[in-house]
Amino acid sequence: MYGPAPWLQDHWDWRAAGNFIGGGTGTGLVIAGAFAGLADLPFAPFALPALAFVAAGLTLVWLEIGKPWRAIHVFFNPKTSWMTRESLVAPLLFATALAGAFFGWPWAIVLAALFATGFLYCQGRILMASKGIPAWREPRIVPLIIATGLTEGTGLFLAISAIVATPPVGAMATLFGLIALRTTAWLQYRRKLAAGGAPAGALKALDEAGRWVLGLGLALPAALLLGAAAWPAGTEGLAAAAGLAAMAGGWVMKFAIVTRAAFNQGFAIPRAPVRGAGKGGPGAKPGWN
């Protein structure tokens, strides 16, 4: 069915969602790992899985493009394309994070965190520049993508910490703050999208995902973190579970935004034409709330 009401785009599928999931979690983990690395914790146990996530996301995108053997062309438009900018930041992120991981150089760790932040910002702007998808072009998607990337990364940081060391109390407190921040960003994004007008199907999909975002991404990790604080003997396990839940909540949210809420603009006419001896009438914008 081709219009006139908006329909779900199928140009970007689960592979594109995978890039936002891998990229967000990976860069968030680099940033969380950098704070830990500068605080005398090892950086490598966090940086290497983080880069694996980012690489997996980029690989998924590579598998989605129609001409993978000319992928080098992705670097050609830094002037206006956020996809190009993301691609340019990626090798810098890999180089500095690997340097920080293998040599422990503080300057490399700091740079890796900065490039990770840049990569995450690019991901938000990639969605915002997609003018054909109302649920993506809403500007509040940028803080949402950044907030959830940081939350996912910090969540995974806690889970890895439980394996390699004791989860730092500061990281648990940070995750608590981040899930609250992400929830706020989510609610603001959803409210702003509805206020500005959006395809009804997009809002329905977001509301369905919202239950998971609030349950899996907020309530469950918050409860687990409180449990970890209250029960010292179970801190490691509860903190790890909280981190994984917070991460999974973000994954569900991004998967829904990219593959379920991505209704296109559809078609609309502000006025109905005058036909024959009749009169013109009001226009139509089918499929919008």
Added chain:
Amino acid sequence: MTRWAMVADLRRCVGCQTCTAACRHANATSPGVQWRRVLDMETGEYPDVTRAFVPVGCMHCADPPCMHVCPSTATRQRDDGIVTIDYDLCIGCGYCMVACPYQARYKVEKPRFAYGGTPTESEAERDDPRRYGVAQKCNFCSDRIDDGLARGLTPGVDPDATPACVNSCIASALHFGDLDDPESNVSVMVRENKHFRMHEELETEPGFYYLWDEEGS
């Protein structure tokens, strides 16, 4: 300067889809790929319902979001406003397709033909392998325009220099011309009729105008 633009007179369009067929014939697009489409839109509520037939396709925006997002610079804008795709540069990432608010772009991954896996003689002759795996869309029949101009013809006036959809329109609903020329057919039509452009609130400045009533009526 020249700014090529299209005008669709919604009072005249009868939704016959001849333009769609003409476009497919002229550009040899794959089954399901229609650079020019005509929507059948219903407005109002029973019993005061009317229908409008709305030709759509690439709007050749003055500020095209597809071009801005394109990471490979395959999507470009000519000086005359026509938005083009370089099939040899495009990587088929689909970013332009989600950036276009007019659903005007297509991507065909592998050859497909009207009657199964075997192309007809015409399809085999006109198949363009460069188009597979990359974005494609209406180009205002830029080859016809360029060729016509080289022969001293006027696009929008001389059929040989005019997009195929406009040539084929049985109701004279579609028109093409230079919007920067105040005396051109499209400039006069836009000046003398009430009109709108699709999704103007998105500020893409489409080069496609819809007429719906006479000015002053």
